[in-house]
Amino acid sequence: QQQVKQSPQSLIVQKGGISIINCAYENTAFDYFPWYQQFPGKGPALLIAIRPDVSEKKEGRFTISFNKSAKQFSLHIMDSQPGDSATYFCAASMNYGGATNKLIFGTGTLLAVQP
Amino acid sequence: DARVTQTPRHKVTEMGQEVTMRCQPILGHNTVFWYRQTMMQGLELLAYFRNRAPLDDSGMPKDRFSAEMPDATLATLKIQPSEPRDSAVYFCASGWGTPNSPLHFGNGTRLTVT
Numbered sequence: 001q002q003q004v005k006q007s008p009q010s011l012i013v014q015k016g017g018i019s020i021i022n023c024a025y026e027n028t029a030f031d032y033f034p035w036y037q038q039f040p041g042k043g044p045a046l047l048i049a050i051r052p053d054v055s056e057k058k059e060g061r062f063t064i065s066f067n068k069s070a071k072q073f074s075l076h077i078m079d080s081q082p083g084d085s086a087t088y089f090c091a092a093s094m095n096y097g098g099a100t101n102k103l104i105f106g107t108g109t110l111l112a113v114q115p
Numbered sequence: 116d117a118r119v120t121q122t123p124r125h126k127v128t129e130m131g132q133e134v135t136m137r138c139q140p141i142l143g144h145n146t147v148f149w150y151r152q153t154m155m156q157g158l159e160l161l162a163y164f165r166n167r168a169p170l171d172d173s174g175m176p177k178d179r180f181s182a183e184m185p186d187a188t189l190a191t192l193k194i195q196p197s198e199p200r201d202s203a204v205y206f207c208a209s210g211w212g213t214p215n216s217p218l219h220f221g222n223g224t225r226l227t228v229t
Contacts, residue, residue: 034217036220041222042222042223043119043206043220043221043222044158045220049215051215089158102160102163103218105150106157108157
């Protein structure tokens with residue numbers, strides 16, 4: 001019930017195309033859904049996040065779509081660029097034991113944007 | 116630009132040796148997390164602290180791993196004795212501990228146990 005399932009495992013997109021990464025969760029107590037971006041040799045860094053009371057959040061070329069009834073959320077990268085090539089992790093957290101930012105991560109998607 | 120600092124960045128050791136990884140969280144952050152990243156398991160939560168007190172270390176192999184926060188500026192993760200299956204990248208992250216606040220990750224310690 002604590003898992004967050006992520007797909008696909010890897011993704012190749014042409015420059016200018018749309019990258020879509022999907023995640024699903026089971027635990028309805030999750031109330032915060034961030035996406036993290038990780039470049040080789042670096043730690044994950046927060047990219048964008050959403051709460052379940054909204055269905056979509058957009059920041060520049062990055063959009064999260066959230067479907068509460070289906071318990072799914074996705075990351076869309078519009079006009080994908082080679083610099084977006086990285087590993088993307090979805091995550092979920094809930095208010096738990098005083099540590100309200102304990103994150104459970106998906107397994108990651110390796111995105112390669114070809115020039 | 117505040118950041119989480121982890122040392123060492125790389126560690127190669129022989130099976131059976133003790134390994135200590137250190138983390139300096141961002142000043143003022145009151146929650147600290149240790150994650151382990153492998154190709155097979157992804158990012159696994161090992162332990163986390165709030166106000167230096169351990170809240171949950173259920174993700175950690177108890178017989179060989181230990182995590183502590185001697186003070187607010189230092190978190191340590193120790194493996195004794197180390198095994199080849201411990202080879203992974205270990206990340207420390209810190210945060211404010213308030214609802215929906217982000218975690219800030221260090222750049223990790225890449226551990227290789229031969």
